[in-house]
Amino acid sequence: MRKLFVAGVAALMACLVVPPAASAETPAAASWCAPPGSEGNGTMNVFIVPTSGDNCGVLRMVAQLAPVSGLPTQTGFFRMYGPNGHIGDSTTKYWTYQESYRVDVNQKAFDGSLWCAEFWMQTGSTFTRGSEPVCAEF
Numbered sequence: 616m617r618k619l620f621v622a623g624v625a626a627l628m629a630c631l632v633v634p635p636a637a638s639a640e641t642p643a644a645a646s647w648c649a650p651p652g653s654e655g656n657g658t659m660n661v662f663i664v665p666t667s668g669d670n671c672g673v674l675r676m677v678a679q680l681a682p683v684s685g686l687p688t689q690t691g692f693f694r695m696y697g698p699n700g701h702i703g704d705s706t707t708k709y710w711t712y713q714e715s716y717r718v719d720v721n722q723k724a725f726d727g728s729l730w731c732a733e734f735w736m737q738t739g740s741t742f743t744r745g746s747e748p749v750c751a752e753f
């Protein structure tokens with residue numbers, strides 16, 4: 616009887632220490648991101664700077680007016696946002712196409728995530744969006 620009891624306990628213990636199936640894949644190992652680089656719409660450009668050594672990390676975003684933007688005024692501010700919402704706004708000023716607005720992001724990206732920039736023009740005390748947002752997609 617004692618041998619039967621010991622054999623039963625040994626069988627139960629063997630079931631408890633069996634590792635999970637080797638075919639189980641973790642979500643982190645299954646995904647890979649391709650940084651988008653830059654996008655533009657003729658009025659402005661947005662550049663995505665990936666985190667060094669991490670294809671799924673966004674280190675910084677850079678926005679810049681296009682050399683021939685066609686905007687009635689270049690006085691305004693840049694607004695940046697990503698999949699987690701608002702990232703930052705530049706100061707309101709006159710922007711030349713040689714200048715750019717840079718904002719540190721330090722966020723993880725995922726496949727299909729959008730990283731966008733807008734330019735808001737100032738006319739008197741009123742602000743209007745200068746064009747459709749420019750978005751880079753991972």
